Amino acid sequence: MNRRHFLAASTLPLLSLAVPGVVASAPAQPAPFDRSVVRQMARDLAGKSFKAPDNKLPDNLKDLDYDRYRAIRFLPERALWRGEKLPFEAQFFHRGFFYNNRVDIYEVKNGQATKIAYQPDLFSFGDLAPPGAGVDLGFAGFRLHAPVNKPDYYDEVCVFLGASYFRAVAKGQLYGLSARGLAINTGEAKGEEFPSFKAFWIEKPAANANSIVVHALLDSESAAAAYRFTIRPGDTTVFDVEMAIYPRIDLERAGLMPMTSMFFFGPNDRKDVDDFRPSVHDSDGLAVFNGRGEELWRPLHNPRDLQISSFADLNPRGFGLMQRQKDFFAYQDLESSFERRPSLWAEPIGDWGEGAVKLIEIPTKEEVHDNIASFWQPKSALQAKGEHTYTYRLHWGPDTPKPTALARFSRTGIGARGDNATLFVLDLIGDRLKSVDPKTLRGVVTAEKAKIQNIVTQPNPASGGWRLSFELLKEKNPVEIRASLMQENEPISEVWVYRWTP
Structure with missing residues (x-):
């Protein structure tokens, strides 16, 4: 149709x-x-x-x-x-x-x-x-x-x-x-x-x-x-x-x-x-x-x-x-x-x-x-x-009916990083990020049967939130990826999940 x-x-x-x-x-x-x-x-x-x-x-x-x-x-x-x-x-x-x-x-x-x-x-x-x-x-x-x-x-x-x-x-x-x-x-x-x-x-x-x-x-x-x-x-x-x-x-x-x-x-x-x-x-x-x-x-x-x-x-x-x-x-x-x-x-x-x-x-x-x-x-x-x-x-x-206290992923950008890796750039927004101590914040990224490198978290002044980026080394098969922001050992964001396909 x-x-x-x-x-x-x-x-x-x-x-x-x-x-x-x-x-x-x-x-x-x-x-x-x-x-x-x-x-x-x-x-x-x-x-x-x-x-x-x-x-x-x-x-x-x-x-x-x-x-x-x-x-x-x-x-x-x-x-x-x-x-x-x-x-x-x-x-x-x-x-x-x-x-x-x-x-x-x-x-x-x-x-x-x-x-x-x-x-x-x-x-x-x-x-x-x-x-x-x-x-x-x-x-x-x-x-x-x-x-x-x-x-x-x-x-x-x-x-x-x-x-x-x-x-x-x-x-x-x-x-x-x-x-x-x-x-x-x-x-x-x-x-x-x-x-x-x-x-x-x-x-x-x-x-x-x-x-x-x-x-x-x-x-x-x-x-x-x-x-x-x-x-x-x-x-x-x-x-x-x-x-x-x-x-x-x-x-x-x-x-x-x-x-x-x-x-x-x-x-x-x-x-x-x-x-x-x-x-x-x-x-x-x-x-x-x-x-x-x-x-x-x-x-x-x-x-x-x-x-x-x-x-x-x-x-x-x-x-x-x-x-x-x-x-x-x-x-x-x-x-x-x-x-x-x-x-x-x-x-x-x-x-x-x-x-x-x-x-x-x-x-x-x-x-x-x-x-x-x-x-x-x-x-x-x-x-x-x-x-x-x-x-x-x-x-x-406009949104889910009940507000969440967790930071949310607002944008997912993906592009090549040279010949051997794919770059993921994830933007997050939310009130909880505005008062966070940067020293306690870390990005956690995992992938099945694939290598993740260069995990970086940094403030995003344009959005008032944070940006989480990482690289996935080149793979021939689909890869399931999970990512989130943690404040020490406590989740501060929702969980981003993605199936990357070559």
């Missing part, structure tokens, strides 16, 4: 916000609804053979290219709850382009669910002929709007569109990386399975609400699942997620809390790059707070070959694909504004047992592809015909 088109398709320009209106409901009678309904539907689905999603479309809507699909625009004056002075509104996506699968969407109010009717007059079609009246195509997905940046303007805050993908932004941010409902066999040689959301139920919010609830039904060849999202926009946009998975088969490679992003190049990885910009990425590193109390930072890179890293753990505290570099001059891109892309932090609620945070790095020669994936993979398979429930929290925002 062309990532640039994917992002643009989900952020089609809005029209006037001043005209009142409302999406009409389907003529079908409302049905009773509570949080148990979707779980029962998922349970029932898992007990049957998988049925592929409905992707049939009228001839004039088949095989649309990006530009013709982009011409189909939802009319904002027809938004759900427009003119009711509620804290949220919903708009819908037409099917076509990459998004052929039908998705049914329901409004829930007063304990009753009513299907939202597809109507051609909800959209403008450019030079395409709209479907005839009475044709029920369903939708491809939806987006929610709320007054986040200005009290009188409804900004787009999240979008559910394509397979089980969804994205969100916080105040002042632009769309970047994505989350998913469920990952199956990601990075496996036999190929990945892509579960899809089949239906959504959006609960009508109260007039004074600061959150909105969305339920979702997911299905795939190997499993069905039910979700309940409680979404709170703000300086950090938070999703509280309740998930129940019903496998049809034993899921040995299930990815929970999955997220995908893009890393093209940066100061640690500019091989074969001829570009005016210093960096191009939506995320620059994977952060992990593991169950042992360690805080890890793994800078991302664009490898020559597929790379899979595994961080084994017991009851993880959280992980995320982060965009730490927030300075325009690190990117110099007026169009993409990578410095405004959100970080995404996944926080398990409760004890999740044994497993691993997985990191998948896929080679790419273009920035339009999401080539980074990360998720939690349980050690034990999710057994078929069982119910597997998880609760977690997603934080879309």
Whole structure:
């Protein structure tokens, strides 16, 4: 999938916000609804053979290219709850382009669910002929709007569109990386399975609400699942997620809390790059707070070959694909504004047992592809015909939700040091470094089956932090490296971990 088109398709320009209106409901009678309904539907689905999603479309809507699909625009004056002075509104996506699968969407109010009717007059079609009246195509997905940046303007805050993908932004941010409902066999040689959301139920919010609830039904060849999202926009946009998975088969490679992003190049990885910009990425590193109390930072890179890293753990505290570099001059891109892309932090609620945070790095020669994936993979398979429930929290925002006292790595620079060594230059920042006694500070660097030399620590007056540098003697094989700052025998920084490949 062309990532640039994917992002643009989900952020089609809005029209006037001043005209009142409302999406009409389907003529079908409302049905009773509570949080148990979707779980029962998922349970029932898992007990049957998988049925592929409905992707049939009228001839004039088949095989649309990006530009013709982009011409189909939802009319904002027809938004759900427009003119009711509620804290949220919903708009819908037409099917076509990459998004052929039908998705049914329901409004829930007063304990009753009513299907939202597809109507051609909800959209403008450019030079395409709209479907005839009475044709029920369903939708491809939806987006929610709320007054986040200005009290009188409804900004787009999240979008559910394509397979089980969804994205969100916080105040002042632009769309970047994505989350998913469920990952199956990601990075496996036999190929990945892509579960899809089949239906959504959006609960009508109260007039004074600061959150909105969305339920979702997911299905795939190997499993069905039910979700309940409680979404709170703000300086950090938070999703509280309740998930129940019903496998049809034993899921040995299930990815929970999955997220995908893009890393093209940066100061640690500019091989074969001829570009005016210093960096191009939506995320620059994977952060992990593991169950042992360690805080890890793994800078991302664009490898020559597929790379899979595994961080084994017991009851993880959280992980995320982060965009730490927030300075325009690190990117110099007026169009993409990578410095405004959100970080995404996944926080398990409760004890999740044994497993691993997985990191998948896929080679790419273009920035339009999401080539980074990360998720939690349980050690034990999710057994078929069982119910597997998880609760977690997603934080879309500028940083991890809880501040750390440890110094953090803010930049990783890598380059040649003559013919026989590679130089690593790591910058660290943090309040704890401002009052440190230089005589008590030392850098600790280790590497498996490789020689490290010339470890140097020194203040960095430009950042107010410190710089740790070292040399890795030339190697023919990949090398796993760990580095940190110590004050005497106590860690004063998070742990930098990296897989160097020749």
